[in-house]
Amino acid sequence: MCDSRPTRQSSCQPSPRFTRRMLAKAGAGFAAALAFQGKPQPFTTTIAQGETTRAGEWAPPESVGGETGELQFRADFPFRAIAPHWSAGTGVNAAVEISLSTDGQSFSAPRIVGPGNVDAGPTDRDGRTFGQLMMTDWAEFVRYRCLDANGNEINLPGLAFSYIDATNGPTLSDIEAPSYGGTLSRPPVITRAQWGAPLAYGGGDDGQWQWTPEYRQVEHIIIHHSETQNFRDPMVEIRSIHYYHAVVREWGDIGYNYLVDFLGNVFEGRTGGDNVVGGHAFQYAYGSSGICSMGSFSLETSTPEALGSLVWITAWTGRYLDPLGRNDFHETPNLPTICGHRDVNDSSCPGDSLWADLNYIRGGVAAVIAGAYDIIPDVSYGPGDVIQVSTANANFRSRPGTDGAIQATLALGTILTIVEGPTTNDGYTWYRAAGLQTAGWLSTSVVTPSSAPPPARDFEDGDQVEIAINLLNIRSEPGLYGAIVARMANGDTANVVGDPVVSGGTTWVRIDSALGTGWAASQYLAPSGRAAISASFAIGDQVQVDTSALRLRTDASTGAGVVATLSQGARGIVTDGPRRSTGNTWLQLQTDAGSGWVAQQYLAEPRDIATPTPDGRFSVGEDVVVDTDALNLRASPGRNGRVVTVLWTGTSASILDGPVFADRSVWYEVSASGLTGWVVDEFLALQGGGTTSVSGFEPGTAIEVTTDEVNLRRSAALSGQVVAVLYSGETGSVTGDSVQQDGYTWVEARFGGNTGWIATSFIGRTSGAPGYNGSVRVGSEVRVTSDGLNIRSTPSLSGRVLWQASDGDVLSVTDGAVQADG
Incomplete structure (x- = not known):
């Protein structure tokens, strides 16, 4: 390993985890602010707001899955934050165990989410009990079970989940760095407009209208932690917290007066300015300023940058107070001027580690106010600075810490550019940097400044590239203001389309991938896996x-x-x-x-394959409708035919000729949208509610539901009465023909004891029969054919999961068969 830990200096005095440099930074901003008492002039930004923060809510359907046990659902879109909540007056001491997944197969370790008393804000929506907001990497599938205070499974009436995607909007790189100068009247703070508060309200900052500001003279500073995971994107986190407070819980605005991230950035919280009452400690919010350090500090320590900025903003907010003093406050006698949330409410906030740092924070604030620290130069690197690796085999990590996964090992002399930082963790100061082929975090102990030009990443039309960062935003336009149309993971490949474009000082490349077409910043792209991807088979094989x-x-x-x-x-x-x-x-x-x-x-490679014969599903003159999201209309039958246009779901067409077999598919010539061309038959259905057998879903076909919460209806229409709600993995069989209605192709099918109509968009064929066929008997040995098979305590989807079997595991049958849940 080569992170080159610096030598520690011995000291006979206990050493705080923030450094003299951090206190100097606080002193610099504070001194400049006190010296120039002019009109407030926050530092500028050139950002444009994105669309809006996305949020969804899911509640279990009635009478589905039982009252207890481990259950699962799929969100409407990938999210970065989630929280449970339940009916008023129930489960005040309850919690929800949550595991998350991107694919519904591999789930994270479970986390226990209890009531969000740490927020201690205004009255919640409908008096409901709201859980603590849980930040996460991208997730779409949720597995959960409800627990009482003793860990026993219970039913929580009115349980629901709110999930949030706050990635649309400004990033830290969109904001110009502040400087300490004579125009400041307070330390520089990232304003609500700059971090994207309007995104929660649909475009305008309605905080003061949704929650009318009240004012009290500040007498105390109350320190909090957000109890979210550490080292998360601070802009996404603050927008998630804001949306959760303002919209989901219906407070109207965020509860904290200020927030601080791990990099030492300070964010404006509750709208209204100095002395505005927030929502962070119930009645103790009146007459106090609530400052939140984003992260969880019960077991882990805060970064020196965060602690230094806590000192900095606390010194400014409490500049007329005695930081080492005590006074009676509401019902609490002799309360320290600077205290923790746990000192006034029944809470563990701000965590044991941060609470233990309060004495250091009080001393630091006193020193800053007294002017005991000189202004000294700040850190050496800023975004865009060029550096080079100064040691062999330097580690490029996924997060700032020695426990971050090693994404690459860099050679001596490698040229990089700074993306963000610094932050301090595990005894190192870390920066995020980008090279020719990847990006990640590395410590300052392995780099030095460089006069070399930035890494040149030149791509041309037709080049194949791969993503060289954990997650890359693909935008609709070349610039940071373009809407995010997709997100690609490290190693994903794409093809360059056209020439690069420079916007906002960044070179943007238009790429085409499996997720669509959009613009990507070139510094996060690398030449793909040595030119072409090796494949064992070609198109047509x-x-x-x-x-x-x-x-x-x-x-x-x-x-x-x-x-x-x-x-x-x-x-x-x-x-x-x-x-x-x-x-x-x-x-x-x-x-x-x-x-x-x-x-x-x-x-x-297969053996003895016969050439299929066209089945003639349609006749010349029949009217059909497109039954897929995007269907290529080609100039000739075959996949090499020129694409005339793309036909979308519900497009009407008329059969002109066919069927013709080409490239292992059946093709029909159609007239659609004023154009003529050839399409594959499986993506067509008869128009006008007529019936036919859909290729692949003929009567008797065994089928499987491919997504959660699919309605089985009494008639083939979105207005049809719901017979049953089906979940991913449930099996059934097609019992009749298909009908085209409301933009969907419907088939009549039977699932368990229910028969009805289901849209083919949400089912697939399965090789097994829909139900037990008697071939497995007690004493038989069986082999698992899929990863992540749940072994449950009872024969039901609501049964508690005892363990998960993997593909290839051999099991012995001890009882059964039992029919349950279809």
């Missing part, structure tokens, strides 16, 4: 499945939805690819179960 159960997915990603599960020996034709994504090489196949993407390592 016939292949067969070479594993017991292979998921056919909607896109080239392990996080994409499952179209169907293919059994050993199932055959298909390669229609697109290869693509590199989520650590696999993917090929698109056309199979009897539908079209989708599979990882190529599970495919083999």
Whole structure:
């Protein structure tokens, strides 16, 4: 390892975790503010607001899944924050155990989320009990169970989950760095407009209208922590906290007066200015300023940068107070002027570690107010500065700390550019930097300043590139103001389209990937896996499945939805690819179960394949409708035919000619949208509510639900009465023909004891029969054919998960079979 830990100097006195430099930074800002008492002039920004913060809410359907046990749902979109809440007057001592996943297969370790008393704000919406906000990496699937104070499973009436994606909006790099100068009347603070408060209200900052400001003279400073995970994107976190307070809990605004991140940035909180009453300690918010350090500091320590900025903003906010004094305050006698949330409310906030630092903070504030610290130069590097690696085998890490995963090992002399920082952790000062092929965090002990030009990342039309950062925003326009249209993970591949464009000092490249087309910052792209992706099969090749159960997915990603599960020996034709994504090489196949993407390592060359014969589903003159999101209309039958246009879901067309077999698919010539061309038959359905058998979903076909909360309806329409709510993995069988209605193709199907109509968009074919066939008996040994199979305490989806079996595990049957939950 090469993080080059610096030598520690011995001292006979206890040493605070923030340094003299940090106190000097606080003193500098404070001294400048006191010296120039002019009109407030916050530092400038050139950002534009994005769209809005996205949020959704999910509640369990009535009479589905039982009252207790481990349950699961899928959000409407990927999110970065989530919190449970439940009905008033119940479960005040309850908690919810939550595990999260991007793909519904691999889940995070469970976390216990209790009531969010740490916030201690105004009355909550409908008097409900709201859980603590949980920040996370990207997630879409949620597994949960409800617990009482003793860890026993319980039912929580009115349980619901609110989830938030606050990634749209400004980033730290959008904000110009402040300087200490004669125009400041207070220490520089990132304003509400700069961090994106208006995004919670749909465009305008309505904080003062949604929650009318009240004012009290500040007598005490109350320190908090947000009790969210450490080292998260601070702009996303503050927008998530704000949305949770202002909109979800219906306070109207964020509860804290100021917030501080791990980099030492200070953010404006509650609107209204000095002496405005926040919502952070119930009645103790009247006459106090609530300052929140973003993160959890019960077990981990805060960074010196954060502690220094806590001193800095506390000194300014309490500049007329005695930082070492005590006074009676509300019901609490002899309360320290600077105190923790736990000192006034029944709470563990601000965590044991941060609470233990309060004496250092009080002393630091006193020293800053007294002017005991000289102004000394701040850190050496800023965003855009060029550095070079000064030692061999320097570690490039995923987060600022020695426990961060090593993303790359850098050679001596490697040229990099600073992206953000600094922050201090594990005895090192860390910066995030980008090179030619990757980006990550590294300590200042392994780099030096460089006069070399920044790394040149020049891409041309047609170049294949890969993402060289953990998660990269793909935008609609070349610039930081473009809406985020997709997010790509490290190692994902794309093709460059057209020439680069310079906007805002950044070179932007237009790329086309499995997730669509958009603009990416060139410094986060690298030349892809040595030119071309190696693939064992080409478009048009016939292949067969070479594993017991292979998921056919909607896109080239392990996080994409499952179209169907293919059994050993199932055959298909390669229609697109290869693509590199989520650590696999993917090929698109056309199979009897539908079209989708599979990882190529599970495919083999087939034997004795006969050429299919067109089935003639439609006749010339019939009116049809497009039954997929985007269907290519081609100039000739075959996948090499020029694309005339793209037809979208619900587009009407008329059959002109066909069927014709080409490239292992059946093609029809159609007239649509004033144009003529050829399309694949499986993506068409009869128009006007007529019935037909959909290719792949003929009567008798075994099917499987591919997403959660799918309605089985009494009639083939969105207005049809709901017969049952189905969840991912439930199996059934097609019992009748299909109907086109409301932009969907519907098939009549039976699931358990219920028969009704279901949209084909939410089902796939399954190789197994829908129900027990009697072939497995007590004493038999069986082999698991899929990863993550839940072994439950009872034969029900509500049964507690005892453990998870993996693909290839051999089990012995001891009882059954039992019919339950369909």
